[in-house]
Amino acid sequence: TQQKEPELPFFFGWFLLPEEEERIKCATMDFLKTLDTLEAFKEHISEFTGEAEKEVDLEQYFQNALPLHCTTKFCDYGKAEGAKEYAELLVVKESFSKSDELSVTALIVTPRTFGARVELTETQMKLWPEGADKEGVSPALLPSVESLPAGSRAHVTLGCSAGVESVQTGLDLLEILALQKEGKEGTQVEMELGTLSYLSEGRWFLALREPITADTTFSSFSD
Ligand code: 2AM
Numbered sequence: 001t002q003q004k005e006p007e008l009p010f011f012f013g014w015f016l017l018p019e020e021e022e023r024i025k026c027a028t029m030d031f032l033k034t035l036d037t038l039e040a041f042k043e044h045i046s047e048f049t050g051e052a053e054k055e056v057d058l059e060q061y062f063q064n065a066l067p068l069h070c071t072t073k074f075c076d077y078g079k080a081e082g083a084k085e086y087a088e089l090l091v092v093k094e095s096f097s098k099s100d101e102l103s104v105t106a107l108i109v110t111p112r113t114f115g116a117r118v119e120l121t122e123t124q125m126k127l128w129p130e131g132a133d134k135e136g137v138s139p140a141l142l143p144s145v146e147s148l149p150a151g152s153r154a155h156v157t158l159g160c161s162a163g164v165e166s167v168q169t170g171l172d173l174l175e176i177l178a179l180q181k182e183g184k185e186g187t188q189v190e191m192e193l194g195t196l197s198y199l200s201e202g203r204w205f206l207a208l209r210e211p212i213t214a215d216t217t218f219s220s221f222s223d
Pocket of ligand 1: 011167169
């Protein structure tokens with residue numbers, strides 16, 4: 001008789017507790033509401049709308065369907081490379097269903113995505129797959145990504161613009177971090193939550209004055 005393989009999930013990650021999800025959504029929506037009223041943002045509005053004078057309601061612009069989470073391993077039900085190996089790691093099994101606290105240190109906004117940067121602790125890094133930062137990264141960006149600390153891609157997707165897949169958030173974050181490292185930061189604006197910087201082509205980065213923490217559960221998701 002043939003033994004049936006245990007099924008692999010769509011992805012593994014830290015999932016925000018429902019009440020935390022609400023709190024983070026409110027706080028980050030408030031930021032979006034302020035952002036689209038800033039003069040600095042309006043100057044670059046065409047990078048979002050394709051037209052200079054048109055206004056944009058960022059709250060409507062970004063949509064998110066999945067529960068808020070920080071993906072550790074995208075498994076695609078076993079089709080993704082290394083999915084099975086990841087699911088079998090002792091640390092994955094031992095951490096499964098356990099609570100953990102995530103620390104959000106920055107927010108990013110681009111014409112494609114809205115996301116929260118997550119700073120992983122040393123313990124959390126044990127659940128971060130080797131090489132996850134550079135998966136699907138374009139050859140042009142690869143050298144910069146390799147020079148960033150491991151875990152730089154860790155994030156929570158807060159929303160995507162129409163037709164954009166959430167995998168884009170991590171790629172946008174890496175691009176922003178690479179530009180920062182090259183000293184390519186433009187306009188800076190002091191906001192209540194922290195310092196907002198512009199990084200060309202509609203990319204914005206808000207470094208939070210105080211990290212936002214969120215209680216999560218390490219688990220998996222399947223549709
Ligand atoms: P995200 O982590 O940026 O939000 C289901 O699509 C989840 O897996 C989403 O959370 C998504 O992006 C993430 N995901 C999809 N494809 C991925 C990939 N190739 N690499 C890493 N994460 C991916």
